[in-house]
Amino acid sequence: MTRRHDEVRCMLMRGGTSKGAYFLADDLPADPAERDGLLLRVMGSPDPRQIDGLGGGHPLTSKVAVVAPSTDPAADVDYLFLQVAVDAAEVSDRQNCGNLLAGVGPFAVERGLVPAREGTTAVRIRMVNSGDHAVAQVPTPGGRVSYAGDAEISGVPGAAAPVVVDFPPGAGPLLPTGKVREEIAGVRVTCVDNGMPVVLMAAADLGVTGYESPAELEADRELAARLREIRLAAGHLMGLGDVEHTTVPKLTLLAPPRSDQGAVTTRTFIPVRCHTSIGVLGAAGVAAGIRLAGSVGEGVARLPERGDRVRVEHPTGFFDLESAVDQGGDGAPPAARRTAVVRTARKIFDGTVFPRPAGTARAT
Numbered sequence: 001m002t003r004r005h006d007e008v009r010c011m012l013m014r015g016g017t018s019k020g021a022y023f024l025a026d027d028l029p030a031d032p033a034e035r036d037g038l039l040l041r042v043m044g045s046p047d048p049r050q051i052d053g054l055g056g057g058h059p060l061t062s063k064v065a066v067v068a069p070s071t072d073p074a075a076d077v078d079y080l081f082l083q084v085a086v087d088a089a090e091v092s093d094r095q096n097c098g099n100l101l102a103g104v105g106p107f108a109v110e111r112g113l114v115p116a117r118e119g120t121t122a123v124r125i126r127m128v129n130s131g132d133h134a135v136a137q138v139p140t141p142g143g144r145v146s147y148a149g150d151a152e153i154s155g156v157p158g159a160a161a162p163v164v165v166d167f168p169p170g171a172g173p174l175l176p177t178g179k180v181r182e183e184i185a186g187v188r189v190t191c192v193d194n195g196m197p198v199v200l201m202a203a204a205d206l207g208v209t210g211y212e213s214p215a216e217l218e219a220d221r222e223l224a225a226r227l228r229e230i231r232l233a234a235g236h237l238m239g240l241g242d243v244e245h246t247t248v249p250k251l252t253l254l255a256p257p258r259s260d261q262g263a264v265t266t267r268t269f270i271p272v273r274c275h276t277s278i279g280v281l282g283a284a285g286v287a288a289g290i291r292l293a294g295s296v297g298e299g300v301a302r303l304p305e306r307g308d309r310v311r312v313e314h315p316t317g318f319f320d321l322e323s324a325v326d327q328g329g330d331g332a333p334p335a336a337r338r339t340a341v342v343r344t345a346r347k348i349f350d351g352t353v354f355p356r357p358a359g360t361a362r363a364t
């Protein structure tokens with residue numbers, strides 16, 4: 001029997017510094033085109049304010065996680081991330097989201113896909129978009145998911161329970177172009193992929209300081225044109241093809257850190273809007289990239305003298321990661337050895353979403 005999906009079970013969660021609608025795959029249409037059409041109506045796209053749906057009018061609040069039991073013996077659940085465009089009728093599965101990932105473990109336990117243990121429940125997640133894996137430690141005191149705690153992350157007011165996420169090294173190369181540094185459109189770049197394709201550049205090479213606010217950078221039309229040219233060329237070099245209509249690669253401008261504990265300051269374009277903080281996997285790319293000898297981070301970033309901790313500064317604070325790389329050599333390419341982060345997530349509501357009826361999409 002075909003289901004009509006005019007009401008759909010849904011959980012709205014903040015995952016890290018993003019917010020999104022979480023669904024069980026079984027609650028959505030199996031056909032991807034039908035599913036994406038439904039999700040546009042659920043989120044209220046296309047419309048800059050997403051006034052008729054759940055979206056918040058910004059790429060960081062127009063996200064969807066689709067979760068299902070995994071058939072991969074190395075994972076408990078599959079997590080498909082979908083970026084729902086705000087003012088275009090587009091849904092993309094071309095990127096991961098490490099922020100919504102923070103809510104996937106709690107959601108999987110809440111929906112009974114993974115049995116809660118006493119204390120902490122490890123949820124092994126396959127990120128369907130990339131095929132990479134992650135393990136999330138979900139706080140489950142008394143056998144129930146707890147969102148209350150004392151972990152603070154920059155960009156989110158207050159404190160919540162920590163969700164520690166470990167990323168085993170991915171299968172793809174850390175340097176997709178095979179080079180630690182090259183030049184695109186006259187600008188030195190390092191193209192990395194530590195779970196998310198990112199083009200790293202020194203802010204100074206683009207005539208900005210790297211300390212501007214996201215609004216100031218977004219208003220700079222000349223900068224936008226140069227970034228667009230670099231991104232389209234980088235897409236081809238990174239093996240991503242024509243990236244005109246995709247959200248990857250991201251672009252991150254690097255500047256020297258502002259604080260004593262900082263390794264580097266960042267401004268990240270995702271890929272047109274400037275991030276108010278930084279994505280999880282985007283930050284993983286920055287941390288690994290600046291650790292590579294010869295990268296554009298050299299002379300800009302200040303690497304920690306010891307230990308794996310890297311503090312990536314961003315417009316609303318900082319992001320601490322545990323990151324280690326192997327520099328490669330003897331024919332072996334550089335590779336990520338370790339990436340781990342502390343995030344928080346919070347259930348905002350659990351219930352039924354009523355999508356805008358089909359056939360009513362109209363750009364405003």
Ligand code: NQM
Pocket residue numbers: 017018059060096097098099100196247250270278279280281282283
């Ligand atoms: O890089 C924004 C975010 C993200 C993605 C983006 C993310 C990540 O902050 O892993 O989390 O880069 O579009 O949610």
